[in-house]
Amino acid sequence: MNDMSLTREEREAKLEGMGCKRKRVEDIRFTQGKGNYVDDVKLPGMLHGDFVRSPHAHARVKSINSEKALKVPGVLAVITAETLKTVNLAWMPTLAGDVQMVLADGKVLFQNQEVAFVVATDRYAADDGVAAVEVEYEPLPVLVDPFKALDPDAPLLREDIKDKKDGAHGPRKHHNHIFEWTVGDRELTDAAFNKADVTIKEMISYHRTHPSPLETCQCVCSFDKVKSELTIWGTFQAPHVIRTVVSLIAKLPEQKIHVIAPDIGGGFGNKVGAYPGYICAAVASIVTGKPVKWVEDRIENLTATSFARDYHMTTEIAATKEGKVTGLRVHVLADHGAFDACADPSKWPAGFFNIVTGSYDFPVAYLAVDGIYTNKAPGGVAYRCSFRVTEAAYCIERAMDILAQKLDMDPAELRLKNFVKPEQFPYHSALGWEYDSGDYHTAMRKAMESVKYAELRQEQAAKREAFKRGETREIMGIGVSFFTEIVGAGPSKNCDILGIAMFDSCEIRLHPTGAGIARMGTKSQGQGHETTWAQIIATEIGIPADNIMVEEGNTDTAPYGLGTYGSRSTPVAGAAIAMAARKIKAKAQMIAAYKLEVHEDDLEWDIDGFRVKGLPEKFLGMKDISWIAYNSPPPGMEPGLEAVSYYDPPNMTYPFGAYICVMDIDVDTGVYKVRRFYALDDCGTRINPMIIEGQVHGGLTEAFAIAMGQEIHYDETGNVTTGSFMDFFVPTAVETPKWETDYTVTPSPHHPIGAKGVGESPNVGGVPCFSNAVNDAFSFLGSTHIQMPHDYWRNWKAARELGAVG
Amino acid sequence: MIPGPFDYHRPDSVADAIKLLAELGDEARPLAGGHSLIPMMKLRLATPDHLVDLAGIGALKGIVRDGDRIVIGAMITQHELLASETIASAVPILRETALLIADPQVRYRGTIGGNVANGDPGNDMPALMLTLGAEYTLEGPSGSRTVAASEFYQGAYFTAIEPGEILTSVSIPVLPAGHGYAYEKLKRKIGDYATAAAAVVLTMAGGKVATCSIGLTNLAETALLADDAAAAVIGTTLDDASLKKAAEAARAIMSPAGDGRGPPEYRKHVGGIMVERALKRAAAVAR
Known part of the structure; x- marks a missing residue:
């Protein structure tokens, strides 16, 4: 029974629906060490696999001798490309339309490439086996510098496709060329530049980095020979896609493949793609008839599975002398490594990089992206971003600052002058997107007022004078960034992965007592779906969030969905949840009408049930309706109360935000201190403000890491020099700045609950904000652009080159 | 990140440790806190057949004042240094430096003996020991000897330690009252x-x-x-x-x-x- 003694506020509070700072229900098990991760899966007779990896970045594999390895106690098998060829799996298709070696087939193309897979009774024996495999290499010339990839005499990397003139995305210009992708009107853009008062041009690099989730990539594959069924427990951000891809590659009927993504310790894009470890573990299980576990170590994760970024963006802006932008021209040299394994929707070789016009009303723009091969690990994943949106945001936000500097304008003022205006939404960008909604001016002004922007600029001016007089060795930078994201891939009209449309789904089943279970096609890796998804349902159908169990990640039970990455869960699955809930509500309304003996139109929804309009005492709550639905439904109505929804979004959503950073840099050591970081996010309707705040803190911390030191760096021979946490910068609580968060709310007009997605915004907007702060600090000494990462020694180098250090 | 096979020994006296090292020869390594050796073993850059763990030797623990010197047992951890009143009052710079070594988890295991004996130029204690004029006691098959820190370091990971010797203690002269550091x-x-x-x-x-x-x-x-x-x-x-x-x-x-x-x-x-x-x-x- 619904307790009518409660006030409306109390009834609403009991639901813990949208807008409630509900505590994360999954944390009860995580904080007690009771999560169930892939490495917790232990099956009887389970074997362990580990890789022999190449020490060379480019070499011919002359021979692989497994004789000694097979004599190591516990070692059962050594799988090589020759083994995999017998099942036609030596190569696998990538999400980007390329092919990738599963194990080295004649040559290796990057350091730590997988060469052989040793299977043993335990992990120690497997590694002893790895150490005993003898591989003879003949080193080949190494290509590291992307700017040399298209030289006529550049080494030939991909012998397998050397005669292939057409790639997955059109003609190839060179043996190391993957694709050229162009968007926009070149002639009109050139014309805008020809008559511009002011132009800027800068090569802005976004260096190679890595998502580095706490839990590395791993799987357990178990093949049941009797049933011919393959079960895979894996760290998968998109379990259904993995099932379909495995079915297509391994030619196994899809119903005989069971993919289970248990608890996942962070993904950030690292766990979207398919890796050789999965294929090898599956083949090893089929060959041995036993379950096989594969768990990456940290070095393997950083050096072999899925880097991010590595975009080199030559950026030009045309503008009037008053500071109105009139054209944008960008050329990107995209370093994809040895194989094109980008995890983008298939038709988008550079992801959604064409969001590069950002928050500004560019009348014309032209973008060309050239993807190229180098002797580096494959990947190009969306590291806490929607498909190359971080790169685009960094590009335009850095370029706007450079333009402001050239015009001698304040960078915030320049932005305000060029923002898309509220009345222009839905806004059609010069590079083809329809921005659904936004109010940029309000957000920017709120940010400026919150940090007392004008006073900060005055303080900076005074400090610069003091520096010039020799009274201080510290310089002050104020970083401004204003980003527009494009998230929620996506509409089937333009988004698919290997032909699978990028819808998502939800299935809700209420039980007779007014509780229920909900399953989605998404997969949380820390986002808190178990908490927030229940909150959407609570508000939509008036069942307390605590009474809704959320389950994801098992392809046998969850409805088909495309998974969690690119901030797509809330825009797509979040919508499916609301739509499924509304189907339940519609049936509930029929039941209520029958029981209350009125027409459906005479009912109104009231928090947790239906009420007869004008007769407040005539009320039927959802708890009672659930019981009735099963046990005494109206005549002719099917019993039960459940619904499923597959949601194909009509458009992307466009979250935005205004970030401001204040930083002080000691020019003598290059040591920086982040004095303040203010982040205003507008993600539309806010489902759980506490989880949003947590997401923003996490994303800002990653942005801080990337901008200030985190990189995957290769030396000239193709050795990774940052392959462990000693050198790959992951800040601890000590280094991490204090975050100030804020928000505005501009709901998405096309999303059922108006929500837009937020998980990636802080990474997208944070990186340019930190970098702009560093660049702003140095600008008065005469620099226009200093490349990231801005670690201590590079700051000192910049200071020295600008004459600030003797 | 998985070490190769090795045998583990845990003697309970310095004499036994020295005897073990002598018997096992070149393929044996003494183990203190393990923060240098174990990562090297996980990368298989070090592949000792035998580890002689010094953690069971009570004689290598202790911080005592001996006249105008402070003598610190080799197996004293950085955490124990930080907790010591003797160190805080007599050699406060040792406390300050220990606090800058890694993080609390590392300091619970990492030892002063391991830090100074490994010859790693990145370790913090060697430069401090040079500054303080410290001496190390080395014990081996042919007895005990004392080497000044200033004579100890010969190159990266090369020190005056002879095969079979163990660094058993560090001796630091008490600093004058009112010194700055x-x-x-x-x-x-x-x-x-x-x-x-x-x-x-x-x-x-x-x-x-x-x-x-x-x-x-x-x-x-x-x-x-x-x-x-x-x-x-x-x-x-x-x-x-x-x-x-x-x-x-x-x-x-x-x-x-x-x-x-x-x-x-x-x-x-x-x-x-x-x-x-x-x-x-x-x-x-x-x-």
Whole structure:
């Protein structure tokens, strides 16, 4: 029974629906060490696999001798490309339309490439086996510098496709060329530049980095020979896609493949793609008839599975002398490594990089992206971003600052002058997107007022004078960034992965007592779906969030969905949840009408049930309706109360935000201190403000890491020099700045609950904000652009080159 | 990240440990806190057949005052150093330095003996021991001997330790009352080795530096004692010119490698700055 003694506020509070700072229900098990991760899966007779990896970045594999390895106690098998060829799996298709070696087939193309897979009774024996495999290499010339990839005499990397003139995305210009992708009107853009008062041009690099989730990539594959069924427990951000891809590659009927993504310790894009470890573990299980576990170590994760970024963006802006932008021209040299394994929707070789016009009303723009091969690990994943949106945001936000500097304008003022205006939404960008909604001016002004922007600029001016007089060795930078994201891939009209449309789904089943279970096609890796998804349902159908169990990640039970990455869960699955809930509500309304003996139109929804309009005492709550639905439904109505929804979004959503950073840099050591970081996010309707705040803190911390030191760096021979946490910068609580968060709310007009997605915004907007702060600090000494990462020694180098250090 | 096979031994006396090391020969390594050796083993850069764990030897624990010296057992952890009243009052710079080693988890396991004996130029204690004029006791099959820290370090990971010997204790002269001290360490993040670091111990008399010694961490193949830099400030009030002279004298003996912390010229530059900053701070705490 619904307790009518409660006030409306109390009834609403009991639901813990949208807008409630509900505590994360999954944390009860995580904080007690009771999560169930892939490495917790232990099956009887389970074997362990580990890789022999190449020490060379480019070499011919002359021979692989497994004789000694097979004599190591516990070692059962050594799988090589020759083994995999017998099942036609030596190569696998990538999400980007390329092919990738599963194990080295004649040559290796990057350091730590997988060469052989040793299977043993335990992990120690497997590694002893790895150490005993003898591989003879003949080193080949190494290509590291992307700017040399298209030289006529550049080494030939991909012998397998050397005669292939057409790639997955059109003609190839060179043996190391993957694709050229162009968007926009070149002639009109050139014309805008020809008559511009002011132009800027800068090569802005976004260096190679890595998502580095706490839990590395791993799987357990178990093949049941009797049933011919393959079960895979894996760290998968998109379990259904993995099932379909495995079915297509391994030619196994899809119903005989069971993919289970248990608890996942962070993904950030690292766990979207398919890796050789999965294929090898599956083949090893089929060959041995036993379950096989594969768990990456940290070095393997950083050096072999899925880097991010590595975009080199030559950026030009045309503008009037008053500071109105009139054209944008960008050329990107995209370093994809040895194989094109980008995890983008298939038709988008550079992801959604064409969001590069950002928050500004560019009348014309032209973008060309050239993807190229180098002797580096494959990947190009969306590291806490929607498909190359971080790169685009960094590009335009850095370029706007450079333009402001050239015009001698304040960078915030320049932005305000060029923002898309509220009345222009839905806004059609010069590079083809329809921005659904936004109010940029309000957000920017709120940010400026919150940090007392004008006073900060005055303080900076005074400090610069003091520096010039020799009274201080510290310089002050104020970083401004204003980003527009494009998230929620996506509409089937333009988004698919290997032909699978990028819808998502939800299935809700209420039980007779007014509780229920909900399953989605998404997969949380820390986002808190178990908490927030229940909150959407609570508000939509008036069942307390605590009474809704959320389950994801098992392809046998969850409805088909495309998974969690690119901030797509809330825009797509979040919508499916609301739509499924509304189907339940519609049936509930029929039941209520029958029981209350009125027409459906005479009912109104009231928090947790239906009420007869004008007769407040005539009320039927959802708890009672659930019981009735099963046990005494109206005549002719099917019993039960459940619904499923597959949601194909009509458009992307466009979250935005205004970030401001204040930083002080000691020019003598290059040591920086982040004095303040203010982040205003507008993600539309806010489902759980506490989880949003947590997401923003996490994303800002990653942005801080990337901008200030985190990189995957290769030396000239193709050795990774940052392959462990000693050198790959992951800040601890000590280094991490204090975050100030804020928000505005501009709901998405096309999303059922108006929500837009937020998980990636802080990474997208944070990186340019930190970098702009560093660049702003140095600008008065005469620099226009200093490349990231801005670690201590590079700051000192910049200071020295600008004459600030003797 | 999985070490190769090895046998594990846990003797309960120094004599037994020495005997084991003698019997097992070159393929045996003594194990202290394991923070250098075990990562090397996980990468299979070190593949000892035998580990002789010193953790069971009670005689290697303890911090005692012996006349005008403090004697610290080799298996005293950084955490135990931090907890010691004796250290805090007699050698406060040792406490300050230990606090800058990695993080609490590492300090619970990492030992002073391992830190000084490994010969890693990135470790913080060797430069401090040079600065303090410490001596190490080495025990081996042919008995016990004492080696000054200044004679101990020969190259990266090369020390005066002979095969079969164990460093059993560290002996530090008690510093004069009113001395000033500072350990300035520049690092990229918690847990990192120094980009550059400088240890300073000095005494002041009449506003001028009376005695001074300066040690440098991670700025050459071994920890360095910067004698010329120290000499440059003696008798001065630590005015800017003297500080600059000391920094330059220190830089003259630095030969750091380039790595992710920065190229050699950067590390030398900030190495000099660490010397200046440590001198200033040491003078400020001197009485």
